[in-house]
Amino acid sequence: xxxxxxxxxxxxxxxxxxxxxxxxxxxxxxxxxxxxxxxxxxxxxxxxxxxxxxxxxxxxxxxxxxxxxxxxxxxxxxxxxxxxxxx
Numbered sequence: 001x002x003x004x005x006x007x008x009x010x011x012x013x014x015x016x017x018x019x020x021x022x023x024x025x026x027x028x029x030x031x032x033x034x035x036x037x038x039x040x041x042x043x044x045x046x047x048x049x050x051x052x053x054x055x056x057x058x059x060x061x062x063x064x065x066x067x068x069x070x071x072x073x074x075x076x077x078x079x080x081x082x083x084x085x086x087x
Contacts (some may be wrong), residue, residue, distance in 0.1 A: 017058070043067075049074055 023033050039045050042059025049057045050072050059067075064076050 019056070046072075046074060 019028070019033060022028050023031075036048075036054055039048075042057075043063045045054075045057030046059045046063065046067055047057075048054040050067070056077075064074070067074055068076065
């Protein structure tokens with residue numbers, strides 16, 4: 001984090017993510033979000049965290065488990081699941 005705020009990548013264009021809602025409601029004050037671009041891939045979002053491009057990202061549980069199993073230097077804070085029409 002620097003003077004610009006927490007660096008994040010927009011995970012899903014056109015949706016409101018929990019961090020965005022938290023910032024809008026004042027829960028992150030005095031921190032601010034600084035968007036660094038967008039992605040359509042949860043694993044790509046988390047990879048940006050691993051490489052230090054952003055401070056946090058998001059991916060469904062399976063991707064996070066694979067990264068943790070591979071010894072990636074990340075910490076999971078909130079679980080997320082993927083759902084399809086048949087699950």
